[in-house]
Amino acid sequence: MRMWSLENLPFTLCIALICVRSAAALIHVFEYEGRQAVVYCPYIQGYEDYEKYLCKKECGNDYDVLIKTTEANKHKYSIKDDRKGLFTATISDLSLTDAGKYWCGVTRTGKDIYSEVQLDVVEDSCCDTTSTVQGNEESSASFSCTYEPENKDSEKYFCRGNQPSRCLQNTLITSPNQQNGRFRLTDDKASRRFTLTITSLTKQDAGSYLCGVHRNTDLDLFEAFELAVQGWCCVNTNKLKGIVGHPVTMHCPYPPQHRDNRKFLCKGYNRKNCRDMVKTQSRFTLQDDVSSSSFSVMITELKAEDSGTYWCGSDSQWNVGNYVKIQLSAAFEHQTTRTVVSTITVVSTSTVGSQLTNTTGKPINRMFLFHPVVYIIPALLLTLTFALVIVCKCRMDKRRGTRANVNRDNTNEAAIEEVLGEAEIYANQELVFSKKLPTKQRRACQRNEYAGEDQQDSVYRNISASEDIYCNDIYINS
Known part of the structure; x- marks a missing residue:
């Protein structure tokens, strides 16, 4: 009996080995290029103290053995035995050539115990197609991913980037947690679709995303997405000018899909805190033209305080592409008149009433002269006043000169009359005087007499008369 048992022992061990190898399930390992693969190798109790190893291909020679438990590390391989029925082998820095068949082995007398391992290595990138999502700064953006029925209860998650190997470790949000700050995940199991929504978008949110x-x-x-965030710098800005007291109209286009949205116009420098003018001001009238996908707001009577920044749109979520920024400035009517007056030039004084030209030499219609008169009349009055002052001054100077001449003539006439009177008194004595005067004095008197006859000026006549009197006085004295 014992002999039979011993003789049949090799056959029994062989059957047992075959059963062990066939009973061990295939160990399938998936990993990405550049990462590390961890192979979990179970073994039956009783082999805790036996040597374990990881080999490749058929493990027919020592070259196929990659690492043993008697070695801590070898190249990019490492192994560890917990002595509780499981040892692990790690392959670091994976490359595509590392993919293939491996074996977890337990060394023993006779045939070793093996467990088959299939390692698949794929590129660490995703995906063949990428969906683009457009978002607007300070608004929200959403993107959805689908899954198969067998993954209905599986964990879903989102991460940034395009490396699947790091996505699960760097998740933004997972399905057990529906809200994480600005990120919200919803799972619609009926349609097998889960969605990520990001609120209060910033430019930093732009980039690549993966849902897993x-x-x-x-x-x-995985599915890949590319999120683009459009900033408020790209909002269309229109400048509009109006005249106080007159009507002005603002035009606001909107996307066709917003035809049923409420349209509004609000005023304020900050788009987040502006006042709805259509609701609060009766002077603002909104009219929607669905056919042209635009609406207009008319201010029936513009006021100076209406100047400022306006926002017209059709989406309360403040999407950039759906808004128009309008810069309105209100001016008084006389401010525009000044501009016209400054360009008018008078050709000549003879053509003031017939034609005026501007700086370009083109005639200006008389209808433009209505407002400039307000400024031309004061200038003409000033000129006339200045001319009158000059004329009055000239007349006063002339009168003063005439009065002085009259006084001077009156004085001369009085002197002449006095001399003539004395001349008549001494007329009969002229001969006597001339005879009795010395020769030298008589000649002097004669010269004075001749001078009095030749000179026409009244002043010289007075001097001649005085000399005659002097000559008579000399004679009397003598």
Whole structure:
């Protein structure tokens, strides 16, 4: 009996080995290029103190053995035994050539115990197609991913970037948590679609995103998105000018899909805190033209305080592409008149009433002269006043000169009359005087007499008369 048992022992061990190898399930490992693959190798109790190893291909020679438990590390391989029925082998810095068949082995007398391992290595990038999502700064953006029915209860998650290997470790939000700050995840199991919504978008939110479905026995499933965020710098800005007291109209286009949205116009420098003018001001009238996908707001009577920044739109979420920024400035009517007056030039005084030209030499219609008269009349009055002052001054100077001449003539006439009177008194004595005067004095008197006859001026006549009197006085004295 014992002999039979010993003789049949090799056959029994062989059957047991075959059963062990065939009973061990295939160990399937999936990993991304550049990462590390961890192979979990179970073994039966009783082999805790036996040597374990990881080999490749058929493990037919020592070259196929990659690492043993008697070695801590070897190249990019490492191994560890917990002595509780499981040892792990790690392959670091994976490359596509590392993919293939491996074996977890337990060394023993006779045939070793093996467990088959299939390692799949894929590129760490995703995906063949990428969906683009357009978002607007300070608004919200959403993108959705689908999954298969067998993954209905699997964990779903979102992450930034395009590396699937790091996505699960760097998740923004997972399905167990529906809200994480500005990120919200909703899972509609009826349509097998889960959605990520990002609120209060900033320019920093732009970039690549991945949505993933976690699977325990295979690589996770991913879809790729590219989020573009448009800033408020790109809002269309229109400048509009109006005249106080007159009507002015603002035109606001909107996307066709917003035809049923409420249209509004609000005023304020900050678009987040502006006042709805259509609701609060009766002077503002809104009219929607669905056919042209635009609406207009008319201010029936513009006021100076209406100047400022306006925002017209059709989406309360403040999407950039759906808004128009209008800069309105209100001016008084006389301010525009000044501009016209400054360009008018009078050709000549003879053509003032017939034709005026501007700086370009083109005639200006008389209708433009209505307002400039307000400024031309004061200038003409000033000129006339200045001319009158000059004329009055000239007349006063002339009168003063005439009065002085009259006084001077009156004085001369009186002197002449006095001399003539004395001349008549001494007329009969002229001969006597001339005879009795010395020769020298008589000649002097004669010269004075001749001078009095030749000179026409009244002053010289007075001097001649005085000399005659002097000559008579000399004679009397003598």
